[in-house]
Amino acid sequence: MRVFNFSAGPAALPEEVLRQAADEMLDWHGSGMSVMEMSHRGREFMSIHEEALLDLRELLKVPASHRILFLQGGGLGENAIVPMNMLGSHTTADFVVTGSWSQKTLKEAAKYCTPHMAATGETAAGFTRSPARAEWHLSDNPAYVHLCTNETIHGVETFEIPDLGDIPLVADVSSHVLSRPLDVAKFGVLYGGAQKNIGMAGMTIVIVREDLLDRALPICPSAFEWRTVAENNSMYNTPPTYAIYIAGLVFKWLKRQGGLEAIEARNLEKAKLLYETIDTSDFYINKVERAARSRMNVPFFLADESRNEDFLAGAKARGLMQLKGHKSVGGMRASIYNAVPLEGVKALVEYMKEFEQSRA
Numbered sequence: 460m461r462v463f464n465f466s467a468g469p470a471a472l473p474e475e476v477l478r479q480a481a482d483e484m485l486d487w488h489g490s491g492m493s494v495m496e497m498s499h500r501g502r503e504f505m506s507i508h509e510e511a512l513l514d515l516r517e518l519l520k521v522p523a524s525h526r527i528l529f530l531q532g533g534g535l536g537e538n539a540i541v542p543m544n545m546l547g548s549h550t551t552a553d554f555v556v557t558g559s560w561s562q563k564t565l566k567e568a569a570k571y572c573t574p575h576m577a578a579t580g581e582t583a584a585g586f587t588r589s590p591a592r593a594e595w596h597l598s599d600n601p602a603y604v605h606l607c608t609n610e611t612i613h614g615v616e617t618f619e620i621p622d623l624g625d626i627p628l629v630a631d632v633s634s635h636v637l638s639r640p641l642d643v644a645k646f647g648v649l650y651g652g653a654q655k656n657i658g659m660a661g662m663t664i665v666i667v668r669e670d671l672l673d674r675a676l677p678i679c680p681s682a683f684e685w686r687t688v689a690e691n692n693s694m695y696n697t698p699p700t701y702a703i704y705i706a707g708l709v710f711k712w713l714k715r716q717g718g719l720e721a722i723e724a725r726n727l728e729k730a731k732l733l734y735e736t737i738d739t740s741d742f743y744i745n746k747v748e749r750a751a752r753s754r755m756n757v758p759f760f761l762a763d764e765s766r767n768e769d770f771l772a773g774a775k776a777r778g779l780m781q782l783k784g785h786k787s788v789g790g791m792r793a794s795i796y797n798a799v800p801l802e803g804v805k806a807l808v809e810y811m812k813e814f815e816q817s818r819a
């Protein structure tokens with residue numbers, strides 16, 4: 460029996476995708492091999508790779524000005540890879556800090572430059588908001604401005620993407636990419652690990668504007684130098700082949716769902732149901748400003764925290780898994796990525812209501 464998995468990552472995958480991968484495990488399309496066993500330069504894998512690139516470009520409407528790279532190293536790896544590729548002759552970069560992940564990004568950048576915190580969403584209640592452009596105080600000559608558009612731990616999502624003119628905007632989209640349409644042209648760079656909303660761990664997506672490919676520092680490892688990776692079509696070294704294959708299956712699944720507009724409508728319905736359940740009760744609390752509430756990661760607290768273990772045990776007994784909040788925040792967190800069905804969220808809110816009534 461499959462459970463409803465609310466993990467923040469690695470996270471739920473569409474069952475159809477897992478079944479297809481299982482069917483094709485031993486013999487991919489008559490090749491007599493598993494995708495895992497194929498040469499990354501062979502005709503079969505090249506076709507898998509090309510199709511994944513094309514489908515991602517189509518889904519996200521990535522303009523011709525931007526290259527799509529499939530790398531390794533994860534979101535945290537990019538915290539070093541981005542400055543090494545983007546600083547050029549600059550000595551600083553600017554950071555909008557909206558939660559733990561962007562905090563980490565700023566800290567790592569300090570190894571390569573003097574980072575400047577342009578704005579923070581931290582309040583007395585923790586990270587609860589995404590400061591608007593009018594509140595950003597940019598430095599004189601930053602190499603780029605960094606933003607994490609969905610803070611996975613604090614559940615803070617940024618919906619307004621400002622135009623910064625000549626300054627490239629770099630965004631960590633790890634935990635909400637493909638959850639809704641995004642205007643890629645507004646960004647210099649988008650990056651994210653695949654294990655939240657794309658596929659499996661081991662693959663990192665970087666979408667970078669062509670004119671930003673020539674700013675790498677000499678210390679940047681060649682395997683992570685975006686120009687080198689782009690010129691070799693993400694095959695400078697062996698790419699994460701199986702993870703690319705799984706991502707490709709997820710892209711096809713998303714297209715069958717009707718693309719990003721259709722998946723956004725479903726994600727909105729899921730998020731609305733869960734936030735309404737929290738808001739209409741004194742038993743559950745979410746502290747994030749309404750305008751910045753994440754549609755993908757919903758942290759919440761029980762007003763009486765002595766009931767946490769009880770809540771989690773009851774959830775588990777119903778097959779509602781991985782609801783424990785991140786250790787730095789506590790409480791609960793339901794990650795409701797694309798692959799978590801509406802029925803999963805319905806089962807969760809039904810349980811939340813029953814748990815509240817039984818303890819009233």
Ligand SMILES: *Cc1c(COP(=O)(O)O)cnc(C)c1O
Nearest residue numbers: 533534535536560611633634652
């Ligand atoms: C999960 C996550 C990361 C870290 O990704 P790794 O693949 O573990 O390096 C970075 N940023 C965000 C927003 C995330 O959700």
